[in-house]
Structures are given as structure tokens and as C-alpha cells.
Amino acid sequence: MSQTAWWASESLWRKSAIWVTGVSFIFLIYLTFDTLPYIKAGGTNVPGFSVINKRIDYQYNEAKHRYLPVIGQDEPLFGKMLTEAEAEALVSKGKLTTQAKNCMECHTLLGNGAYYAPDLTKAWLDPAWGSKETREADMVAFLMNPTDKLHNSIGRRMPNLGITEEEAKATVAFLKWMSAINTMGFPHNFKPLDQSDAPAAVPAATAPAAAAQP
Ligand code: HEC
Helix, strand or coil: CCCCCCCCCCHHHHHHHHHHHHHHHHHHHHHHHHHHHHHHHCCCCCCCCHHHHHHEEEEEECCCCEEEEEEEEEHHHCCCCCCCHHHHHHHHHHHHHHHHCCHHHHEEEEECCCCCCCCCCCCCCHHHHCCCCCCCHHHHHHCCCCCCCCCCCCCCCCCCCCCCCHHHHHHHHHHHHHHCCCCCCCCCCCCCCCCCCCCCCCCCCCCCCHHCCC
């Protein structure tokens, strides 16, 4: 009677399968918990909701070789400082609005969604809003009635989705909060709105290249 080689034994392969499944399972649970501090609001890469009370800038980080969000001085959204709880309620309402109106049918949020319209991850920082003084009102007006072609050359228009003013403001809060998330440089080649307080006429100190122009 022929003897089965050790490597061909059924019990060895059964035990291996059980061990591999078990160890992978434990490892995945570990990775899940290891990731949470990075992805939860108030964690390493995602700021708490009250960040909407602050100026959110986006600057090139020489050491990391990529653009990263920079949280600056107080700059409350719609002129009102909110507590963490109030900010969370507002941002959540904005998120629910984006889900209810299915913005991802056309847009991407953090890279997820459809490619018909611009990515909204940094929409808050889009230079197309013109200036940081008028941006909030312009965003609300655009969301409620996006009939005017905003800026880009994609030749597409956003339809009127019947968004109320309350929903539009909450959506702007959601977009402002999202722009503060460290997305490791995504989207690439995005140049943010100038939010410096210095008048645009004297950019010499910050932008030598512009000063060199006639
Ligand atoms: C049917 C497709 C469609 C849907 C749905 C849609 N959008 Fe848009 N959106 C567009 C298009 C197209 C543009 C570009 C319009 C332009 O530049 O004039 C745009 C532009 C925008 C902009 C300006 C983007 C920028 O780069 O500054 C914002 C903000 C925006 N949409 C938010 C939303 C939100 C929030 C929702 C969901 C409530 C939504 N959109 C749903 C098509 C859509």
C-alpha cells in the first residue's frame, strides 16, 4: 500500500487553510483599528468639524513634496463661530444633502463618484470663486441656482437641483470641512484660491515671479 507524501496529505492542507484564514482575519481586524485614528474626524488626517471656524489653506510642503491643508486663523463660516457639536450637525446635514441629491452622480468626492463634473474635494478652495470675501455667498447662490456657467472649460452646466438655502449653507460647510482633509496631495496640480490678507497689488514678498512681470 503506497504511503502519501507529507506534502500531499489532506490534513496538512486543511490545517494550512485554517491557519492562513485565521491569521489573515486577525491581521485585518488589527489593520482596521490601526486605520481608525487616521480616518475619523478629529484624527490625524481628518480634522474635527469645528475646523470650519478656521481659515483653511492649501500649501506646498517642501519636506513632503506635496500640497497639504494648512489650518490658519479664525475665519468662521457665515460669520458665526460654532461649537464642535453645532459644526458636526451642520456638516452632517451638508453630507446628507450631497447624498440625497446624489452629487456623486456627476461629481467625485475624495475621488469617488462620476467624472462628468469637477472633483469637489477642494471645491471650497477653487480660485473660480474669485475672492475669499465673496466665496461663501457665491457658493450658496451657485448651489441654489447653478444656471450661470461657473468657470471651467468643460462645457457642461450643473442643473438646478432644488436645493434650499439651508441645505446649500450646510453643503458649503461640508465642502469647507472636506477641503481640510489631508488627501496626500489629491487632487494633483490643484492651485488654491489666494487667501492671503495682503492686498493683491503687492505680491512681491510672496511671489517674486509675479513681481518680475512688467
Ligand atoms: C447632473 C450633474 C450634476 C449633479 C447631480 C451635480 N452637479 Fe455640481 N456641477 C455639475 C457641473 C457640470 C459643474 C460645472 C459647472 C460649471 O463650471 O459651470 C458643477 C459644478 C459644481 C461646483 C463648482 C465646482 C468647482 O470646481 O468649484 C460645485 C461646488 C458643485 N457643482 C456642487 C454640487 C453639489 C453639492 C451637488 C449635489 C447637491 C452637485 N454639484 C450635483 C454637474 C452636477
